[in-house]
Amino acid sequence: MVYKRFSVGISLRIALITTCLFLGIWLFYAQNLWLAPAILALIVIFLAGEMIYYVNSINHKLARFLDSIRFTDFSSSFTSDSKMGGSFREVNKAFNEVMEVFKQTRAEKEEQMLFLQIIIQHINTGIISFNSAGKIGVINNAAKHLLQIPQFRDITDLGKLSPKLLKEVTDMKPGQRISFRVNSNLHLIIQSASLKMGGQSWSLLSLQNINAELQSNELEAWQNLTKVLRHEIMNSITPISSLVESLRTILDEDSYVQQEGFLIKKDGFQDIQEGLDTIANRSKGLVSFVNAYRDYTNIPEPKKELIPVRVLFENVIGLMKEELKSKHIDIQTEIVPLELEVLCDPDQITMILINLVKNAAESVQNQADRTIFLRALGQGDLGTSIQVEDNGAGIIPEALERIFVPFYTTKKTGSGIGLAISRQIMNLHRGSLQVTSIPNERTVFSLNFR
DSSP: OOHHHHHEEEEEEEHHHHHHHHHHHHHHSSSOOOOHHHHHHHHHHHHHHHHHHHHHHHHHHHHHHHHHHHOOTTTTOOTTTGGGGGGHHHHHHHHHHHHHHHHHHHHHHHHHHHHHHHHHSSSEEEEEEETTTTTEEOOOOOOHHHHTTTTOOOGGGGTTTHHHHHHHHHTTTOOEEEEEETTTTTEEEEEEOOOOOOOOHEEEEEEEHHHHHHEEEEEEHHHHHHHHHHHHHHHHHHHHHHHHHHHHHHHHHHHHETTEEEEEOOOHHHHHHHHHHHHHHHHHHHHHHHHHHHHHHHOOOOEEEEHHHHHHHHHHHHHHHHHHHHOOOEEEEEETTTTTTEOOOOHHHHHHHHHHHHHHHHTTOOOOSEEEEEEEEEGGGGGEEEEEOOSSSSHHHHHTTTTTSSTOOSSSSOOOOHHHHHHHHHHHHOOOEEEETTTTTTTEEEEOOO
């Protein structure tokens, strides 16, 4: 309606100007009049100027309206010049309504932003954002409390706390999660995310201090380990102590003094021999247990190198070939993509894979189809997963949660240390070792590298 009235106003003004021009020309040439055409010429000039002003006024309004939007200035009002007519009053009304909508939208966004800022400042997780130049965008109170770095304005300031931590953070990929121990009171779990904002790339870090949880878990682990140690030592020491007392009794009852020295009865001598053999065997068992404990607690730091997964699989198959062949077990491999590489200590990872393949071989021993699958899958930013799968007896749900506990075993001849060491090696690689099992159907151990 506004545009229709504006067109009518322009059309009327053009019609008036045209009429005045023709009338002035007719009066001048046909009637030889001078004054009337001069007056009409002035009227035409006035009408042309008024029409230009009429047109420019709407352009100025549009320009002022667009400038208000561009500079987010929604305090402007378009009611003061409504004297120009009804059509402009409607334009002013429409502009004001649009400005009001923008104003409300901006107020809502500011409220949401303020709400988010309050939430960020009050959560217990530390939050830090920084751009590609390292400039800090957002840092909440929890992050300031955790890091205790004054004047934290650039991500490089993190080097004041720990240069190694700064390197770890700047090398993180989006979606990556790392664990870093800063000192005895600060052990951080850091997760990274990326986003684009204002035409810039930003990294977002979340930080949590898990020191209290680790201390609690460490205490629980030591309590469990103490129970295991006490159980194993008592199992060995109690029969040894009992046997020593029995041997003492045998010596007292079955030996007698002669001129040549002490003599002992044949039955007593045999009992002493058996008792000493038992003591020796139990002592060897206790020594083996202590050695297993030493192996678990003295795993060296991995010496990582980028190695093709294909080479890892070939090493494992080469070492296990004869043993698997003698048990009529087939091993198959699958690597996606074929040139997949993984950053690891090849010796330690080979040891894990050999241990898992041996366990799988024992599991499928009573199956008609004796096949073990070695698989590797590249998952981009999510890392690499290496799997050992078999279709053997599997692991019952009750044991599934405990098989990684040191010295826990479901085998009659197992030490219960292999899987515990394997998981600890993966932890040193900042990865994980996980298992899923459906008894008598499918068991999969997964080595996950990030």
